[in-house]
Amino acid sequence: MALEKTVYIGTYIHSESLTKVDVAVDGSIGVGEDGKIAFVLRDTTEVPEGWRNAKVIRTQDHGFFFPGFIDTHIHASQYPNAGVFGNSTLLDWLNTYTFPLESSFNNLDNAARVYNRVVARTLSHGTTTACYFATTHVPATNLLADICQARGQRAFVGRVCMDRMSPDYYRDESVEVAVDASRQCIDHVMKIDPAFDLITPVITPRFAPSCTAEVMAALGKLHQETGVPCQTHISENKAECALVKELFPQSASYTHVYDEAGLLTAKTILAHAVHLGVDERALIKARDAKISHCPASNTALTSGAARVKTMLSEGLTVGLGTDVSGGYTCSILAEAREAIFVSRHVAMTDGDEAKLTVEEALYLATRGGARVVGLEDRIGGFEVGKDWDAQMVTLSSVEDAGVIDQHAGPVEIFGGESWEDKVAKWVYTGDDRNTTAVWVNGRLVHSREGLKL
Numbered sequence: 139m140a141l142e143k144t145v146y147i148g149t150y151i152h153s154e155s156l157t158k159v160d161v162a163v164d165g166s167i168g169v170g171e172d173g174k175i176a177f178v179l180r181d182t183t184e185v186p187e188g189w190r191n192a193k194v195i196r197t198q199d200h201g202f203f204f205p206g207f208i209d210t211h212i213h214a215s216q217y218p219n220a221g222v223f224g225n226s227t228l229l230d231w232l233n234t235y236t237f238p239l240e241s242s243f244n245n246l247d248n249a250a251r252v253y254n255r256v257v258a259r260t261l262s263h264g265t266t267t268a269c270y271f272a273t274t275h276v277p278a279t280n281l282l283a284d285i286c287q288a289r290g291q292r293a294f295v296g297r298v299c300m301d302r303m304s305p306d307y308y309r310d311e312s313v314e315v316a317v318d319a320s321r322q323c324i325d326h327v328m329k330i331d332p333a334f335d336l337i338t339p340v341i342t343p344r345f346a347p348s349c350t351a352e353v354m355a356a357l358g359k360l361h362q363e364t365g366v367p368c369q370t371h372i373s374e375n376k377a378e379c380a381l382v383k384e385l386f387p388q389s390a391s392y393t394h395v396y397d398e399a400g401l402l403t404a405k406t407i408l409a410h411a412v413h414l415g416v417d418e419r420a421l422i423k424a425r426d427a428k429i430s431h432c433p434a435s436n437t438a439l440t441s442g443a444a445r446v447k448t449m450l451s452e453g454l455t456v457g458l459g460t461d462v463s464g465g466y467t468c469s470i471l472a473e474a475r476e477a478i479f480v481s482r483h484v485a486m487t488d489g490d491e492a493k494l495t496v497e498e499a500l501y502l503a504t505r506g507g508a509r510v511v512g513l514e515d516r517i518g519g520f521e522v523g524k525d526w527d528a529q530m531v532t533l534s535s536v537e538d539a540g541v542i543d544q545h546a547g548p549v550e551i552f553g554g555e556s557w558e559d560k561v562a563k564w565v566y567t568g569d570d571r572n573t574t575a576v577w578v579n580g581r582l583v584h585s586r587e588g589l590k591l
């Protein structure tokens with residue numbers, strides 16, 4: 139679908155570094171017919187030669203353009219259970235809530251209903267890239283890839299592999315089944331998006347307790363042979379860590395289990411990383427594997443508090459993951475908030491250096507996530523040559539609106555706030571009502587009802 143050359147005029151904000159957010163007041167960004175950024179101008183809303191006939195989209199009402207969010211870990215199939223976890227912890231939560239739900243994706247109508255909803259909702263929260271766990275079902279996993287492509291969300295789509303310690307009704311029968319099904323899902327994406335431009339398949343061993351050494355080794359081989367990325371869980375909960383020790387007595391650590399299977403590489407995303415030892419973090423760094431930090435889920439399932447600042451200071455690459463439905467929200471904005479608050483609880487015992495700032499949380503939500511998924515050259519910020527994966531944020535003003543009607547966002551701007559304060563208000567009090575439009579690779583993929591662009 140051909141895109142219209144467009145100039146985005148107004149304030150744009152993105153992360154300049156882990157600790158600094160760059161605010162360019164009244165700038166302009168040109169996006170070509172290929173969906174890529176052709177120019178970025180600070181301090182001027184002038185449109186350059188050759189762009190005078192381009193479509194113009196302006197920020198509205200104290201608004202700004204911000205890079206699309208990157209959710210580095212979300213279970214699309216678990217979306218119907220968001221908010222449902224009771225007082226459970228990981229291992230009983232899986233058996234009580236998760237496996238029964240995931241097993242229902244043998245029904246494609248059910249899968250279509252849930253997957254359409256989760257893609258629409260994550261887009262509405264500004265998530266332009268998502269790393270999805272689907273289920274063990276090949277047709278439903280392929281349908282998720284189709285839906286992401288049709289709705290225009292950049293996505294990593296993984297068929298879940300699990301050949302033990304799972305119920306009889308929801309388990310791979312053999313190593314061959316797991317590998318063959320994974321191959322079928324890779325082949326499907328190669329058919330619908332041969333260059334993996336928007337959709338990328340991802341090899342997905344669920345986690346070490348539900349995978350035999352044989353299946354992990356076979357998936358490690360597939361990972362090395364195809365170059366297709368890999369995602370899994372690691373060191374989320376203490377009982378899980380004890381179980382891994384018992385199941386893999388030969389291995390020096392949980393991290394070594396994946397490394398010995400050939401699953402720990404620069405293209406591996408490890409979710410949680412709550413209870414990692416120093417040696418494990420060093421091994422992850424040596425392999426350049428990536429971390430998805432999932433604070434909402436870690437709190438909900440009382441898994442623990444990941445030491446994010448420690449991991450960052452040691453040079454690990456970290457992004458944010460909602461981990462629906464261990465996490466209750468599919469909003470990365472909410473996840474950023476959770477990350478900040480969990481870090482403050484850590485700081486109460488470990489000291490102030492454990493605290494994440496608003497700037498750091500926004501970095502994790504964008505640039506950090508881009509590095510986690512290996513797309514830092516394409517997404518995460520506004521530079522010439524990058525894809526226009528962006529959201530338009532509106533901070534509705536009570537003054538301007540007179541009354542807060544249903545279309546007004548919840549962020550209250552009284553006038554006179556610094557940009558730093560506006561961004562903080564967005565992070566702490568904003569939600570999807572503030573995300574008025576969303577683009578992926580230049581294509582409009584979501585806009586709020588009634589919005590005139």
Ligand code: GUN
Pocket residue numbers: 213228232236344345371374435461464
């Ligand atoms: N570990 C293995 N499976 C899962 C899952 O579905 N969610 C979370 N949070 N952890 C897991």
Ligand code: FE
Pocket residue numbers: 211213371409461464
């Ligand atoms: Fe998870």
